[in-house]
Amino acid sequence: MRIIEPITVTPAMVTASNVPVESLPAWNVGTTYANGARVIFDNGIWESVQASNTGHNPGADTLSQWWVRRGATNRFRPFDQRLGEGATGGATITYSIALPRTLNALCFFGLNGTSVRVRIITPGPNVIYDRTIQLASRQPAATFWEYIYNPFTFKPDLVLTGLKLPSGGTVEITINAGAAAQVGEIFLGNDIAVGTTLTGSRLGIVDYSKKDRDEWGGVFLVPRPVTKTVNFQFSIPTTAAARVQEIIERVTSKVCVFYAVDGEDPFGTTVAGVMRDYDLTLDAGRSFGTIQAESLT
Template structure:
């Protein structure tokens, strides 16, 4: 198995040129309006949602507020697919569409937190469509017997990774997330350059990490507070020693960014894929040839 990381490119108003999701979650902030405590507004400059913390809130711009008048809630629905979080999903009835024009070479895309029957990726060079692929999101990995084949229901994959398409600077990439008859969702989209780091050594570890907590009610009874879960992936890579600097440069490039990682090759992924960040990386060097590089990644909720 080969281990890959997608170095994410920024997606701002420059790159995102169209979407069928309107940015109308709440009224746009108006300097002349007076807001009561709990009222919500959006800013189409920051693409964020804000909630008023006080009554008679007038003339205080959320963008320059120090937290006295406004609480930042989240990205707007249209921009949640690019806010470095998976659980805060963008939603739209039937389908979601995004059109992105890369400002750097972009040959890979990863979509997380999906609710979709199909995902379609198109690439346009001017008026010419040069790439067009659709992917059915039904996950047959949940079929483990004849019974589950006939009666287990349809299970849909929650993520999709694709690389090798011609997303060069100036091309338009159209993304369609289709859930006809239901609500389409996507938690986060990573677009950027694919990087192969090395070969995965045997016995990587994928650890389930629960963030739920035990609490107590007013009578001292135990209650469980569900807070979701993440995964910790601990693996070692075989890398030609002369490529050690290249690997370290890639790790430094994605530091602090929501990054897509996955394995490629003929073997199953074994759960070694997700949206996360590099938590630890060391490079003991074997000058004779191949070096073994330990790598720890943690996924994002």
């Protein structure tokens, strides 16, 4: 049982990218905006909610009387901690990110591409890591013929741990797709060992869709997001209980990456999301706990 605690990637850290930004005008203090007009301000997309909107700074409108933030711009969506809508580019997506501190993990979610190349450059500068990961994979098959005839798919998620991301260095990311490359979220952070994952861990989903029936039994569906849940069962030496408690307190109400095993995850336990519940039962020698995580939408 491990948790990757990400850092916040600020616009200043993104030193280069080929991802296009929406063709919307930047907010101007002297322009009068109509109801529904959209502008770019502070790397976000803002929509006017009133007519004759003049001189109202979107960032200072804390009550949303004049402006509502609709999300990040295309270039900065991979760093907004939401998986519903990511960055879209052409044949490739590239990012160069300056590292403000030493880190050891890099994660991608919501990928649409054939491969990901990661280069890590020290302040020297020296390239200390250069790896291309192919995303093509076969769907699980029950028989040989099923394996032969199943089409290739492409993994949407990628978790890289055990890296050396030095403070003051740069990580260069290239996502190749041939056309319309996409990435939902990119996390940079530190990988933390919590405990030993046990059998009995459970997978599930939460469906936020609305389902109603009329008086004749007809079904009315309003599709809404479905999130993934993982209930991790784990054990730790009881002497580590205080350390684990401190970790949990730190990541509570914070978007993190939760996973069960190193390397390829054949069980589907990797979740980028938030912790919903935590419990640890203290016992002599070893203690046993539960962490429930729910994915982002």
